[in-house]
Amino acid sequence: MTIASLLAKKGPKVVTVQPEQTIRQALALLAEHNIGALVVVDPESRPIGILSERDVVRAAVRDEAVFTKTVSALMTRDVILGLPQDDLESVGRTMTDKRIRHLPVVDQRRLVGIISIGDVVKAQRDLYRGEVENLQMELTEEHGRPTAR
Amino acid sequence: MTRPGTEAQPLRVAIVGAGPAGFYATDQLFRTPGLVVEVDMYDRVPTPYGLVRAGVAPDHQKIKAVTAAFDKVAANPAFRFFGGVELGRHLSVDDLRAHYHMVLYTTGAQTDRRMGIPGEDLQRSHAATEFVAWYNGHPDYRDLTFDLSQERAAVVGVGNVAADVARILSRTPEELAATDIADYALEALSASRIREVYVLGRRGPAQAAFTNPEVRELGELAGADVSAQPEEVEPDELTRQVLERAPDRATQKKIEIIKEYARRTPTGKPRRLVMRFLVSPVELRDDGTGAVGGMRLVKNRLYATATGTLQPKATDQVEDLPVGLVFRSVGYRGVPVPGVPFNDDWGVILNAKGRVLDPQTKHPLVGQYTAGWIKRGPTGVIGTNKPDAAETVAGMIEDLARDIHLRPADPSPAAVERLIRERQPQYLSYQDWLRLDEIETRRGRETGKPRVKFTRVKDMLAALGRA
DSSP: OBTHHHHHTBOSOOOEEOTTSBHHHHHHHHHHHTOSEEEEEOTTSOEEEEEEHHHHHHHHHHOGGGGGSBHHHHSBOSOOOBOTTSBHHHHHHHHHHTTOSEEEEEETTEEEEEEEHHHHHHHHHHHHHHHHHHHHHHHHHHHTSOOOO | OOOSSSSSSOEEEEEEOOSHHHHHHHHHHHTSTTOOEEEEEEESSSSSOTHHHHTSOTTOGGGGGHHHHHHHHHTSTTEEEEETOOBTTTBOHHHHHHHOSEEEEOOOOOEEOOOOOTTTTSBTEEEHHHHHHHHTTOTTTTTOOOOTTOSEEEEEOOSHHHHHHHHHHHSOHHHHHTSOOOHHHHHHHHTOOOOEEEEEOSSOGGGOOSOHHHHHHHTTOSSEEEEEOHHHHSOOHHHHHHHHHSOOHHHHHHHHHHHHHHHOOOOOOSEEEEEEOSEEEEEEEEOSSSBEEEEEEEEEEEEEOTTOOEEEEEEEEEEEEOOSEEEEOSOEEOOOOTTSOEETTTTEEOEETTEEEOTTTOSEEEEEEEOTHHHHOSOSOGGGHHHHHHHHHHHHHHHHHTTOSOOOSOOOHHHHHHHHHHHOTTOBOHHHHHHHHHHHHHHHHHHTSSOOOOOSHHHHHHHTTOO
């Protein structure tokens, strides 16, 4: 299973921010959309960084004036980008190993979506649930009686 | 007007597509505490069950047992089925909006992805899905023909559908005769002259999508010796690293099974099933008559993407495979539903967690939902549609609680039934289907099969005394 199927039911909306916007503006976006990270994009919509709530929290501890700083001052530049054809399994492993919570996904360098570790975990859980459901059906058939739920 | 969902005004839901996603969603709606709901389910074909009837392989009867659960759902008096009624032909989205509070699209992934290589449109090059629909007796595909006089066939892809196609091509007539394969397909396959079936994967065994039971079955065929090439099944360095870092029993088992195939020597069975890995077709060759006369393959090696996914990269090594029949099984795509926003990037209805979105505003459209493959793309097994449908139904219930739903001019069950009788008088009800089911299984008992399917709509109508 590829991560394209996670993006397929997320709609086309990726909340992005420009590097020169302020942290106050970025926080407003995070709050408005109830999300944990923003993809920072250049004028061609290509991702150049990611700004997570944790980046802001860390900076706020050190500096009261965090709200007026720019996104580019706080964003993480070294971003791992996913591709729609990437396998769910390896994406899950990489996100867990590297402690990444949000993965921007690009196609021909164009941002096409973002998936969170929560999306990955839910997709994996649904896959397992589906397999259990199938096995239960087959057992029901073999023994001619309903299985326990 | 009172909020729908009560005895006074039941929530009226139309579900378009009678496959697993539609039935799981119906079940979920019926199980919602305190909700009074009526479901009308539509399907383009007269019979229910979607791919369980027309997709699941005829020699995989066990998995078809899920239909018993669907029948139980359909036995609810608040459920009606309108088989043979097509959206965009007999009914429009506006018709549905005029009669229901909510509409749920569960139309599946009805077309295949193309390989995008020269020669793909030659004769004897087919979509695996068409072959599957043909041998399963789908009325729209029953008149297709496949040239089984060829001696060598290739199945491109290593998912479960590819495994199904390879297996059905390799089965003996005796094995097939005990299944509910369409009678004309049994006849054609019994006369098949195919001697070699190649199954082609772009990546290695560790990355192949087919599941272990499917792989194991390929090694247990009565009439075909399975084989693989040792150098293609041995995990490469990158795969070994992944398996060392994150040992996964199922994958290791899959590699073991396939490595064992590579060690086998032919036992003289009439057919050979050859599994190939790390190869991609780059061209189908014309035999001079406009039909497939061969296939050029390029050998691949794997590389890791930023997230650690191992993907194939073509080398400069090529090979010619002398096949005369090709089935591509490299993925599926949804087909747009007339009047419903479509997301062309992913081949699904434009949606967020099952809520259909307005293409301009990207906000949910009132009262329109989707579930199953047309929502998330073609992934997972039949059971995966259960949690998927549950997610969508949760959204429907949430919206209902916020009084977000369509305001149909006439939500009465009688009004829409009148409309359908006018537009498609030949529709089948669930009662009609249960009668057909009984006839099909009776015909099967007489010949030692699970059932003998009706494959023409006119035969179905005749059997019901309506022709």
